[in-house]
Amino acid sequence: xxxxxxFQFGSLRTKKRANGPDAWEFRFYEDTGGKRIRRCxxxxxxxxxxxxxxxxxAVQALLLKINSNAPQRSLVGLTLGTLIxxxxxxxxxxxxxxxxxxxxxxxxHIKPKWGxxxxxxxxxxxSKIGLSS
Numbered sequence: 001x002x003x004x005x006x007f008q009f010g011s012l013r014t015k016k017r018a019n020g021p022d023a024w025e026f027r028f029y030e031d032t033g034g035k036r037i038r039r040c041x042x043x044x045x046x047x048x049x050x051x052x053x054x055x056x057x058a059v060q061a062l063l064l065k066i067n068s069n070a071p072q073r074s075l076v077g078l079t080l081g082t083l084i085x086x087x088x089x090x091x092x093x094x095x096x097x098x099x100x101x102x103x104x105x106x107x108x109h110i111k112p113k114w115g116x117x118x119x120x121x122x123x124x125x126x127s128k129i130g131l132s133s
Contacts, residue, residue, distance in 0.1 A: 060079070061086040
């Protein structure tokens with residue numbers, strides 16, 4: 001039987017702590033062999049992310065990973081900055097010098113300039129071998 005692909009947005013809430021500032025908690029479900037298990041991850045403190053929108057923006061890279069099996073229509077609201085965040089967590093090389101230079105270029109130049117551009121507006125750079133786009 002055909003099973004519908006799910007795209008989840010999760011939920012954010014502030015969690016009171018006994019010691020220290022309040023923390024943002026991101027709650028979502030994880031599919032494991034037919035069972036759905038509720039998971040929660042601490043995103044950061046309320047001083048790091050003062051608004052819900054800021055905390056939601058920090059979680060977008062995690063949402064990419066959670067919804068990797070969802071249909072492509074879910075990429076409409078994602079930004080290039082979200083993709084950069086996901087790639088820095090998963091795809092950076094292990095070699096220290098290469099990793100540091102990549103992170104420097106991404107965080108100082110690329111992400112501040114193009115981080116807020118939606119993925120559906122990113123276009124391929126034309127190649128020099130005569131291919132037209």
